[in-house]
Amino acid sequence: MTQQTSQPDVTAALLIIGNEILSGRTKDANLPFLAEKLNGIGVRLREARVVPDIEAEIIDAVNALRARYDYVFTTGGIGPTHDDITSECIAKAFGVPLERHPEAVRRLQEHYQTDQINEARLRMANVPAGGILVDNPISKAPGYQIGNVFVLAGVPMIMQGMVDNLLPRLKGGAPMLSRTVSCALAEGTLAEGLEAVQNRYPAIEIGSYPYLRQRQYGVSLVLRGTVETLLDEATDAVAALVRDLGGEPEVTVGTT
Amino acid sequence: MTQQTSQPDVTAALLIIGNEILSGRTKDANLPFLAEKLNGIGVRLREARVVPDIEAEIIDAVNALRARYDYVFTTGGIGPTHDDITSECIAKAFGVPLERHPEAVRRLQEHYQTDQINEARLRMANVPAGGILVDNPISKAPGYQIGNVFVLAGVPMIMQGMVDNLLPRLKGGAPMLSRTVSCALAEGTLAEGLEAVQNRYPAIEIGSYPYLRQRQYGVSLVLRGTVETLLDEATDAVAALVRDLGGEPEVTVGTT
Incomplete structure (x- = not known):
């Protein structure tokens, strides 16, 4: 059996800010x-929270998460309207003033025509003191990093562009790899044998996710780990278990 | 102007349990x-958290949320496999023993053939002492309520059936109503006037959600509240603002 080493995880949390998520209107x-981007650079998303547009809630969540994880990402609440209060909250969480960032102002002035620039739009250039801009390739108003917290837009296309731009700043570990063994057996049939495989491979995380497809129950047995040889050994063990129980394992390779 | 009354909110939190959500594999x-079901009975979803399948994380989150909100719902981790640890954690969070619930056992025995019943499946009948079952109309293994915490399955079809069954147990307030004013104006153009409307109607929550559709930016201005006359007044004010700024407001009625 391959040597099972465990390295300290590099961890992250996501703070989703916005009433529209909690009301059920917008699906995050x-x-x-x-998560998938972080998997690729060996950073594990370990927690996510969704909080409303309420100052105290945002500040408390930012402070709880940044103390606990290597990186924190926030999404939402950095637009020009009254309900966009994220930057004020981040400044208060860090105990620093909120300042108008000259380079952010310059980018907004370049993007908008002179008669379009107003106080509301300039609010998007407010950055807590010490913040380092994160480029926004879509609508220009930047996100920023302060300490280990990255403050990003909520609109997915903009958020995604920002994440691509900030990834080189992160220091991760070994990328997360995954294997999925799917079969038409029931979870309850597999449970005992699966636990035995899990106990043999403590460095591999094994999850069992049932599904119902065209009125047929099945299960995806997902193995995750950073050491490929070990992951493949454990995957072979799960596939063998499925065959022993009369199933037909179908193995796919992934990163989630 | 309609009298603006504020009644104490009935609040709820959702705790999503599972590595598969945090890995990006499964979209919640x-x-x-x-959220939408709770809106309909006047309960506000005020926070959500996603935690991994780690005992201490689940216990801490359950205890933090149940102390703070009127209702807590958990999803995930109540199946038969080794990674399903929610019920053990709930029992520890409440400081009560985990017991095999006779009625839950009966339902499993009715659902499975005798040779299919095994220890793994019977684990699904483990309920913290004092728990009251929540019917599962799909796969029979029940969820349960203990105190103000409702423990539900993660598979959406099963979760949804359980929610429909438990709703009559909840005591809510006035249902949340919403109006959406959509237009092709930019947020930055609307921001100042929108804030003025928000200040006139503090009992109405006004959110501004930009979108990019067929390369055209637009915005959904969403108003939420429980008093319909007030909501309609505020909606008229927002629609008038849009028209004043040269836009064409399109108003839709909803609950999110």
Whole structure:
């Protein structure tokens, strides 16, 4: 059996800010995007929170998460309207003033015609003191990094552009790899054998996710880890278990 | 102007349990479903958290949320496999033993053939002492309520059936109503006037959500509240603002 080493995880949390998510109106699409990008550079998304547009809630969540994880990403609340209060909250969370960032102002002035620039739009250039801009390739108004917190837009296309731009700043570990063994067996049939495989491979995380497809129950047995040889050994063990129980394992390779 | 009364909100939180959400593999669909159902009975979803399948994380989150909100809903981790640890965690969070619930056992025995019943499946009948079952109309293994916490399945079809079954147990307030004023104006153009409307109607929550559709920017101005006359007054004010700025407001009625 391959040597099972465990390295300290580099961890991250996502703070989703916005009443529109909690009301059920808008379905968050940023978590899966961020998670997959982080997997690729060996950073593990370990927690996510969704909070409303309420100052105290945002400040408390930012401070709880930044103390606990290597990186924190926030999405939402950095636009020009009254309900966009994220930057004020981040400044208060860090105990620093909120300042108009000259380079951010310059980018907005370049993007908007002179008669379009107003106080509301200039609010998007407010950055907590010490913040380092994150480029916005879509609508120009930048996000920023302060300490280990990255403050990003909520609109997925803009958020995604910002994430692509900030990724080189992150220091990750070994990329997360995954294997999925799908079969038409029931979870309850597999459970005992699967636990035995999990116990043999503590460095591999094994999850069991049932699905119902065309009135047929099935299960995706997902193995995640950073050491490929070990992951493949454990995957072979799960596939063998499925065959022993009369199933037909179908193995796919991924990163989630 | 209609009298603006504010009544104490009935609040809820959602705790999404599962590595598969944080890895980006599975996109949560339960939050929007729950939020909309709660809106309809006057309960506000005020926070959501996603935590991994780690005992201490689940216990801490359950205890933080149940102390703070009127209702807490958990999804995920109540199946038969080794990674399903929610019920053990809920029992520890409440400081009560985890017991095999006779009625839950009966339902599983009715659902499965005798040779299919095994220890893994019977784990799904483990309920923290004092728990009250929540019917599962799909795959029979029940969820349960303990105190103000409702423990539900993660598979959306099963979760949804459970929510429909538990709703009559909840005591809500006035249902949340919403109006959406869409137009092709930019947020930055609307911001000042929109804030003025918000200040005139503090009991109405006004959110501004930009979108990019067929290369055309637009914005959905969403008004939420429980008093319909007030909501309609504020909506008229926002629509008038849009027209004043040269836009064409399109008003739709909703609950999110």
